[in-house]
Each structure stands twice: as C-alpha cells, then as structure tokens.
Amino acid sequence: MATVAPSVEQPPRAGLSAARAPMKKRVKRAIVVAVLIAFSLVFLYPFAWLLAASLKSRGQVFDNSLIPDPVMWSNYVEIWNELPLGHWMFNSISIAVLAAVLVAVSSSLVAWGFAHFEFPFRNQLFGLVLATMMLPAAVTMVPTFLIWKYLGALGTWLPLFAGNLFGSAFYIFLQRQFYLGLPRDLFEAARIDGANHWTIFWRMVMPLSMPSFIIVLLFEFQASWNNLQAALIYLNAGSAQQFTAPLGIAYAMTKYSPTAGGQADYQYVMVAALIVTLPMLLLFSFGQRFFIEGVATTGRKG
C-alpha cells in the first residue's frame, strides 16, 4: 500500500545523502502515477468500447474492436426510427428538472425552519427527519403506489416527482448544515430593519446558500435521471413513447434480445446508452466541483 503523505518533507536522517532522498521520492511518485494511469485505462475502457460499439454493424457489436470498420454513422440516424428516443429524453429531462427544482426548494424551506427557528420538539422532529433516511424504500413502495392510485395519478409523471414537494431527508440535512454556518446576526438585523421571514428566506438565505442549493439540484437531477424502478412501477403499462430514458433502455434491451425474439441489434442499445449517458457527463463537466464536494462532505452515495 502506498503511504498517504508523500508531500511531507522527510526529516533529514543521519546517513542519508541529500541526493538520494528526492530520487527515491521521484521513483515512488512515478510508480504511483503509473498505477493510476493503468486504473484510469480500466475505468475509461468501457466508454471507448461503448462509443465504438455504437458505430458498428449488427454482426460486429460483439467483436470488441475499438475502431469500427466500417463506421456505421447510420446507427445514429436509424435510432430515431427504431426507438422513440426523442420522447424518452424529453420525458426524462422534464421529470428530472421538476424533481430537482421541487426538492431543492422544499428541502431548503424545511431546512431553514429547522436551522433558524425555535419551536417545541424541534430536535426530536429533526431526529425523525434523519431516521427516515434509514428506512428502506421497499417498505413504503406498495403503499405509495396505492396512494397514487387513489389519487388517479397512475400512468402520469406525478408519482415520479410530486413526492419531492415535501422535501427529502438527506437534502434537508445538507441544507441545514449549510444554514447553521451562516451568521445569525445578519438575519436578526434584517428583522429589525423590518424584513419579514419570507423576504429574509427568499432574498438573503437562498442567494447565500447557492453552493449547497446547486449540490441538491445536481444530486436530485442525477437521481431522477437514473430512476428505473419508479418508471417500471408507474409508466411501464403505458405506450413506449411515455417511457423515461432508463425505462426505455430497459425496454430496448428486451426488444433486441435474441431470447425474446429480437435480432440482437445491440448497436441500437449502445447508441441509446451513449445518448442517455451524455447529459450526465455534460452535467459533471460543468458541476464537477459540486458533485465531489457534495459527496465528500455528506457521504452521499448515488
């Protein structure tokens, strides 16, 4: 195993020549970087493979060559006729935006309530918020389905985002942590100047907490984009055009599977997989700082 603190200057030790220490350090660093490059190749290989596979003909998808020959640009044209990918992307983007904005605003409101005000049983209630994070989703899965059924919302987008109206424990926790770090005097001064609580929240707290607000938006957008199970539960009965992107890809995997009578046109599945992944990579390239910071400080797992 490598040590952790290579940048710590080695204290000069007796018998060690001044020239040897940096040399040894440089060799060590070179080994570390070489190993990291090797791992990077392993982690990046599937992406290169996916890009290549998406440009191959039916018979060649399985050949693992990273350079398709011939290059089937036509896959990217045919896909729009093969699968309702445009609908899937539109549905997924709409739902993800609604889910992210709703949960970010509602969780912020709730977090501010817990962070700024005093009311009876506040700490117990906040404990309850944290406790709900431990609850496996399976426990409430069927009742939630029946609630949406009673509300006549089956087959609509509502079950996929409307629950976010009520905040989400993890994001409430995250926002509250941020709010607790804001100087309280600021808000008391605003109160004395006659600002009401809503103005303070909307005009001061929200702008000040933009960094963590963005973390919530990005996390929830990704979570919604990824959400296969809810789509399976609520949208599977509808027509393929109503699917979200994850459900669509699941559908495509079945459609082309030889065991289900398909023609093994996996190149189309690969095109779809690539197109569904791209928005996430784009999101990451803009918001990398927020993702890494968010994960590192809160211990969030996807």
Place this chain on the structure above:
Amino acid sequence: MAKVARSPKLPRQRVRYNRREALVGLAFISPWIVGFLVFTAGAMIYSLVLSFSNYNLARNTMAYAGWANYERLFTDPKLAAALSNTLVYVILAVPAEIVVALGLALLLAAAGRGAGFFRTTFYLPKMTPSVATASMFLLLLNGNTGAINQFLGWFGIQGPQWLVDPAWIKPSIVLMTLWGVSGTMVIFLAALKNVPRELYEVASLDGAGPIRQFWNVTLPMISPVLFFNTVILSIAGFQVFDQAYLLFWRDQSGGAAGASDSSLFYAVYLFQQAFRQFKFGYAAAMAWLLFCIIMAVTAIQRAVSKRLVYYEGE
C-alpha cells in the same frame, strides 16, 4: 438557537418559545410534516396493515390474512434463494468496494499534483446511468465474446460464463458495482486529507515505514469513515435492484416455474411480487423482513465498531 436543548451537560430547562417565531418555524417545516405523515408514517402503517392482509387489486378490497404472508416467508423457496443470493452479493461486494475505494484514494492522496485529473476519470462511471452500465456490461461480460474474457485470454485464463453460470452471477454484479466505486473513493479521499500530517512525521521519526504508518496511523484515523462506508454500502447492497433486474429479466420473467433462481435478488423478487404478481400483502411482509435484516446488520456493525473505531476526542 436552542443552546439549552443542545448541550446535554446543562440541566434541562424549560425553553420559553416565542409563540410567533415558533409558528413561523412550523410553517417552514410544514411541507416535511405533511410528507412525513402521508408518505412515511402513513405509508408505514399502511404497509404493516397490508402485510397482514390479502389485497385484491381488481376490486380494491383487503381481506384479513393473519400471519399467512409472514408464514409464507419461511416456506417460499424462491425467497430463500433471493435472500441467499443477496447475502452472498453483499458479502462479496462490500469488502471489495471498501478495498478498491480505499486503495484508489490512497493512490490519489499519494499522487499529489495531477490527482485531480485521475479523480475526474474515476468519477465518470459514477455519472453513468445504471441502465447504460448494465447494457454495456451485458456485452462486456459475455462468456464467449465479451471483452473481459478476451482480456483474461491474453494471460491464458479461460474466463467464466459470467452472466450464465450461477456461481459467477454475483461476481458479475460486483464488477459492475466496482466500476462505479468512486463515490466511496471520494469520501475516503476527504478522510485521508483530514489526517494530521504531524502524525506521519512522528511515526516516520520513530522509524515506521509506509506499511506500518498505514496500519498504525492512517487506518485508526479514518476508521469512523471506514465504518460509515461499510454501513452505507451494506444497506445499499441489500437493496441492489437495477443491474440485477436488467441483466437477468429473462431468467425471472413472471417468476415462471423452472426459471433459474440463481440470479434472483431480494429487491427484484419483492418488485415482482408487488408489481407483476400484485401480491401486495406478501410484498409488504417481504419489505418488513428486509427492514429487520438491515436493522440487525447495522446493529451488529455498530456493536463491532465500538471496539474497533477510534473517535478523536473520546
């Protein structure tokens, strides 16, 4: 702020609430209260009631079923298979994820400049939607033509039939999980950066080499995070769904008789019982069993951690 309520050392005082402030605060948290009452507390009670009944979806009626659903848990061979598959998966996946994530984090910490580039590289799989990952690995793990077996072939190793051989199905999903291990890695990396440098200086002055420094300085200092990651990964492991569902749907379609059970995972079986067979009562009972298992495992991990985890300032 409620300094009085927060500090446990002060005797409990009666906090006098400003009535108006309290009401405004409650108004701010009211969305959560409504959501909690309906979608958490309400749903939990509903789930409990369901688990003691048989639900007829066509007529929207519930009939009391006593303990029948719970009794079935102990006699259903498919449930036993799903539970044991899931258990094996958790036992394989969690240590593998911890070791790989910590190993990568240590490498990144040792790389100094340039670590950012590698961190980005490792994080990309985490951004990939699970459906995309599953569809890629469906071909990469193909026993005859897949790239992974091709790679093993270069070393003269005959790769297994990953997605077909019952013994290799769990490791297949572990591989997919490992590809997206970077979330755990980032948490470890943050913990490693918080270990005080002086400790390494002192240890190295005492003649401790890199390996001893790792065991005697790094590991104790990051043990709370190690514990946290183990708990979180275990909870997630018991609920593994997407990959298991996507790659093995053909084995399990409709839970037909004779279908292979070796690729059936708990969350997938629960989903099938609920939304393919519409056995809501049985699915609810399964969910409560899962809840109890997760609670028990977390409690065991907590008990073990009390002896092993070092918390600063205790």
